[in-house]
Amino acid sequence: MRDLDSVFDKLARSAFRSRFKLSFKDRGYLNERGIDVIRSHARDFIAKRLAPAEPANDGRQTPMRGHPVFVAQHATATCCRSCLAKWHGIPAGRELTPDEQAHVVSAIERWLASGLSC
Numbered sequence: 001m002r003d004l005d006s007v008f009d010k011l012a013r014s015a016f017r018s019r020f021k022l023s024f025k026d027r028g029y030l031n032e033r034g035i036d037v038i039r040s041h042a043r044d045f046i047a048k049r050l051a052p053a054e055p056a057n058d059g060r061q062t063p064m065r066g067h068p069v070f071v072a073q074h075a076t077a078t079c080c081r082s083c084l085a086k087w088h089g090i091p092a093g094r095e096l097t098p099d100e101q102a103h104v105v106s107a108i109e110r111w112l113a114s115g116l117s118c
Contacts, residue, residue, distance in 0.1 A: 001103055002089040004110060010087065011077060020075035022112075026068045030112065038112065042069045042105045046078075050104065051096040055081060058092075072108040 011017045022030065030038055049061045062079040063070045073079040077087035084090040088107070090100050 001100060002087075004103070004107055007077070007087055007107065008110070011075070017075055017077060020071050022068055022071055023065065026065075026071060030068045035109065035113065038068055039105060039109055041067065042072075042108045043101070045069055045073075046096075046101050046104050050078070050081065050084070051101055053093060053095045058082070068112060069108055072111045076107040076111045078104045078107050 045067075049055055055061055059080045059082060062073050064074060065071060070079075077083040081090075081092035084104070085092050088103065090096065090103070096104070
């Protein structure tokens with residue numbers, strides 16, 4: 001698992017990853033609910049959609065919009081198992097450990113709090 005500082009340095013140089021921003025509606029949702037609720041949503045989404053060894057619809061399981069966490073997942077390359085392997089050094093084909101799930105949630109939370117989301 002790669003250090004988030006190095007992952008974010010690389011993400012900043014990606015034209016694709018850098019284009020993701022929260023919509024006005026998503027920013028309002030985040031501000032209204034607060035980071036604690038959004039973090040809880042992220043944990044749930046990751047546990048159900050990303051953590052299994054073979055997630056359903058892997059590579060297509062994360063919508064591009066509709067929730068701040070989904071946008072953050074694409075911005076942080078935590079949207080599917082192949083992106084996790086490429087960007088974060090977390091191999092596919094096995095269930096994510098609790099530490100790996102926490103790493104993913106930390107990446108999402110960091111992006112949401114960083115101002116990159118605006």
